[in-house]
Amino acid sequence: AQKITQTQPGMFVQEKEAVTLDCTYDTSDPSYGLFWYKQPSSGEMIFLIYQGSYDQQNATEGRYSLNFQKARKSANLVISASQLGDSAMYFCAMREGYTGTASKLTFGTGTRLQVTL
């Protein structure tokens, strides 16, 4: 079974609209972390947001928020007020285990977001 599943290979959103990128995960470890990274066409991986399995509140970072539904094992990324510069590939990733150890991340296949005028 896939540990990280991103079911949307591509998404379109109009500028200034909000968009939700889906991510579901599979783990039996009670301690885990969920990450979202952005990969623009230039290729670098840019960290966006993190959610720990024990965090009570959904993470937010500026225009990014993570809709964490633990029982459903989903960690969807919400981008509000989309901008043209948000056009990129978005990867969901998971680290299993305690944060004090090395972060071996398992990545999903990614969602390519295109922001249109």
Next chain:
Amino acid sequence: EPEVTQTPSHQVTQMGQEVILRCVPISNHLYFYWYRQILGQKVEFLVSFYNNEISEKSEIFDDQFSVERPDGSNFTLKIRSTKLEDSAMYFCASSPQSGANVLTFGAGSRLTVL
């Protein structure tokens, strides 16, 4: 803002040649990693490194691969005898031993094996 730097940004090599990819992690980070991304595919973990030794490696990281921290700043990935299927983007990353232990990635080194 501190960053992870990688060199070279792009390397073209012949099959069977040795390649060394270099990385300078963020100075106060304690964990170092190599990941790779074959074109159009997802990012895959290769190896993590802590306290001057490998802490974990994937099935991909076979005897052809090695990592080294030759001094206090550099972290290298060596591929002894490159194969066509080693063509990929190789990302170095580092993370602190605190908080969420978030990985900061470098811009990547694109390796093309001919």
